[in-house]
Amino acid sequence: MIVHRIAGICLYFCLTVLFVQQHASAHGGVVEEGDLCVMKVNYLRAHFKIYQPRVAGHEQYCEDIPVASESVFVMEYQHDSLSDMSVDFRIIRDVTGKGRFARIEDIDGISDLESATVFYRPPAVEPDVYMINYEFIEEGDFIGVVSAKHPETGKVYAAVFPFEVGFTGLGYWPFFIGLLVLIQLQYLLMSGRLKRWFGNKTVTTASAIVCLLMFAPKSFADDLIVTYTTPDGDLAINKMHGWILHIETSAGLEIEGAIVDVEGGMPEHDHGLPTKPRVTEELGGGDYKLDGMRFHMSGYWEVVVSITTDSGISIITIPLQL
Amino acid sequence: MLQSLWLESLPKLPPDPSNAVADNPAAAEFGRQLFFDARLSANGDVSCATCHQQELRFTDGLQKAQATGTTARHTPSIVGTAYSPWQFWDGRRDSQWSQALGPLEDTNEHATSRAQVVNLITDDPEYRATYESLFGALPDWSDSDSVMLNTAFANIGKSIAAFERTVLPTKSRFDEYVQAIVDHDADRQRQLFSDDEVRGLRLFIGKANCMQCHNGPLFTNHEFHNTGVISFPGDVPDTARVAGVREVMANEFNCRGLYSDDVELRCAELDFARTGVELIGAFKTPSLRNLENTEPFMHKGQIGTIADVLNHYNEAPDAMIGHNEAKPLGLDKRELGQIEAFLKTLAAPVFVETS
Secondary structure (H helix, E strand, C coil), rough: CCCCCCCHHHHHHHHHHHHHHHHHHHHCCCCCCCCEEEECCCCCCEEEEEHHHHHCCCCCCCCEEEECCCCEEEEECCCCHHHCCCEEEEEEECCCCCCHHHCCCHHHHHCCCCHHHEEEEEEEECCCEEEEEEEECCCHHHEEEEEEEEECCCCCEEEEEEEEEECCCCCCCHHHHHHHHHHHHHHHHHHHHHHHHHHHHHHHEEEHHHHHHHHHCCECCCCCEEEEEEECCCCCCCCCCEEEEEECCCCCCCCCCCEEEEEEHHHHHHEECCCCCCCEEEEEEEEEEEECCCCCCCCEEEEEEEECCCHHHHHHHEEEEE | HHHCCCCCHCCCCCCCCCCCCCCHHHHHHHHHHHHCCCCCCCCCCCCCHCCHHHCCCCCCCCCCCCCCCCCCCCCCCCCCCHHCCCCCCCCCCCHHHHHHHHHHCCCCCCCHHHHHHHHHHCCCCCHHHHHHHHHCCCCCCCCCCHHHHHHHHHHHHHHHHHCCCCCCCCCCHHHHHHHHHCCCCCHHHHCCCCCHHHHHHHHHCCCCCCCCCCCCCCCCCCEEECCCCCEEEEECCCCCCCHHHHHHCCCCCCCCCCCCCCCCCCCCHCEEEEHHHHHCCEEECCCCCCCCCCCCCCCHHHCCCCHHHHHHHHHHHCCCCCCCCCCCCCCHHHHHHCCCCCHHHCCCCCCCCCC
């Protein structure tokens, strides 16, 4: 029973993802995925948000914004390629008559794009995050057009997102209808009706396979034990220092010739180490010299050591309270 | 824990092997004169002290600095910056001397050029004599990109840095309070700190999590954090350290560059510097010593008062770009007032000679 239920929940999430993806391609540019607002520029994705910092502080909007005011559009790349691409950003008054269904073909069909344009930022490569700031002087329907040019192929990818300034609501009814369908589907699955219609095994097996595909663990090598010493004295914050890592198997066999990578951070603060430490020398006998360590805050840290040997990868987390 | 914040715990100045005159008193005196000399600007009105005003604890009281133009960010203090491996809000320089060169050529600050700066030293007999006694004969340069010109320009930065190294924090009421604790002198403790200040200190080191970044005797870890400060009117949010680290890696005056005096090029900070998207919107933690008369606060002076800064950290709103590392604190108004009372005990003005 529990297996069926887990499989059911899994299928539900998979269906949600599928639905949202279809919704995105039909929408043409910006879409809400769970809590996240995503802009799709063809296969490229960016976390998209709009702020009106002078009137709404840190409040985020996905497409429609409440008033004509200073508006900051932000695209945080989820796809590295965007950081190399030359991106331009245009906002036009909606002269297409298509409203929320405007597509790139409709934009291409505008005879005098310049006179419809209220804001244009020429192509620029922004390596980290793409942002524009535009102060709307009137409310109404607008269309955003983002184009990204591939640095090698020269191909241009575009995203179009119609939006309203002075938004009064009623923008997402198709999304909510879709959500209702999903909830109904989930009810059918959980209540067992779907199984009665399609056969118990088919549904459970299909769901279990999807689950396995989604959550299949990576393969790990044998149990390894990592210990460390700090030749520069006790651990202290704000001081760059080195560690000696000692790696052996649980049976006491010293590990030599491994590739050892070290990351670390404070899980409670969602940030990493202030430095990028690395193993600078293998000392033999399972010892590795790790340089460039520094902790800059007191509190709970985790140092994550990845050890790659011929028999696989082991990831070992060293907890530290500083 | 309190002793870790005590000024008595401040270690000796870390050496700067990239600057051969870092601890040379004659260079420091030369640097002091240059710091206050407005001829080091395109319009003859701007010196380093135009924005780093000592009566305002080496800041200027403005949101963004006003020099030959309006700068991109708020003027930070220079007190104790010799202890920081990184300079500027985004750490785009890795020494005090390379920092000092930046504003001289920035069109919104001194708006001068390295050639003009070196010419000023060459044409002023007193400056020229001082320069040549420290660094040898001024070069005969003709090409504005020449190594000789850059060397002379770097030497001017190294002199200013030798002066700035001497601008260090002084003992505050808080430091006397820790002394009284060390001495087990309860009467003196009561004389020095009110109940609110004691409670504020407890919150500072405890529930309010301030010490996670504002730690050590300078009340800073010299590192970079995104704390979700709102954008400045008319600006897009500032990407900060993620761009700063790229700039310092590429800067010709960095620790690995031709103009460093360290022949061994010991540049651990650059060697192990972290890069990447985690640093989007992350700014260097400022010291909390001497906050009074340094309003407004934050990298573009977005927040006007200490009370509002504390409100900001209490709420910890989502960051506009990147993510806010701070979490909401759930402190009440009285507790926020107590932290503010404690922060004011860190006042200890620093003064230097101006003439």
